[in-house]
Amino acid sequence: MKLVSREGWGARASRGSTRLSSTRGVKVHYTGSRVDPRLATDHARCDDAVRGIQRSHMDGNGWNDIGYSMVCCPHGYVYVGRGPHRLPAANGAGLNSGHYAVLGLVGSSGLTEPTDAMLDGIRDAIDYLRREGGAGKEIKGHRDGYATDCPGKALYAWVREGAPRPGGGSSAPAPSRSVGRVPAWPGRLLTQPPVMRGGDVRTWQARMRERGWRIAADGAYGPESESVCRAFQAEKGLAADGVVGPLTWRAAWEAPVT
Template structure:
């Protein structure tokens, strides 16, 4: 069965000019490709009335840009694309440009796509918004070299984003609504990043944060900060003893894979 994202869909694109975007305060950093896309939500209250009035979607996107530029001090809105509940996709920073919404050190790995839902008010994405998010993903694959991954903001970063309803959809493999059949199963776990995580010196990166988040999910007391230092090394040593692996304090391929195996109960 073909991947639904490989079937061309004519995207209903809202250009920056059409939504009245402010000009960026400088030049974007360029991207030639990414691992994929991370999905976000607003994190605040979204007025449910946007479902009935697209003008309110435009106003919300403009307010987000203002917050990012005037509140955060960013050069522009942080997202690559924004999907609203009318299956319209707003151009944020767009393809080939570094986003700012994924977190420090994480932006070059994935584009950032916002769904216009929040932590209160409108929290459940409708089918049109899910289609819009996938239209944006397809667009970023075609125009921006985005890879196959579709993840939530919280994958690799300590946050509640993109909220439980949207994240549950991501975890199901981000299927197109009404697409028929089952989506391709997601990867059983993130693939080994190709470098062994060890200390000293302190290693930094999204792969470190991904492993730390998984260990915390398993119940280990560990900071999810993307810094592989003494604490991470000690957790790795104890985990290796538990699993009967060589106790090195280094997250090699065997330790990485074991971190996602179901614990024996």
């Protein structure tokens, strides 16, 4: 699960919250407005989008915080909104204590089709809210019990299917969905640290931060590290042979970063 903490996406402080011990389940949402289609291929825009929703909920609607419990981007990242054990605000008056609110970052125009990664992210968010927030078994759409088109045709059809994990587990094959081509190196966000040892990693990360890059997974050396490292090198023309090592990374931080 690719969880993005409130600190991770630069959330403003909540103005207050009401504690929830448990819910009957989760309701799935879309934004109900246009979502910039450039999000599909540029994860660097997702943090901005989440901050924009929080801003409009706090400054426009006058709410205490972003209305959603969790937000899932097209790249499978799961952002903590109000989070577990906090009353959401997105389901409609009187309906918030019954279900947590999970947003799939698609809208009524622009970007409207959830990617498989987003559906996996929504499932991750549901599992997380069950584990951490006492969410019950129900998975519904905003329109269940409230007059709205939310969560839109595509997400609602998926909710009605029982919100299956894409391509996995169930006997019925998952419907094919359009998946945006997601670059391994999305914008200026590094989701995995490079494959390196000891102090070199910290030095490299510090230098990249000075140059305006963000590193989402500090110090975790997962299997994706090497591919991200190579993608970066390829993009910057640093190592045609794909060799990963301290010398190459020294070249990386000394090279101009555009």
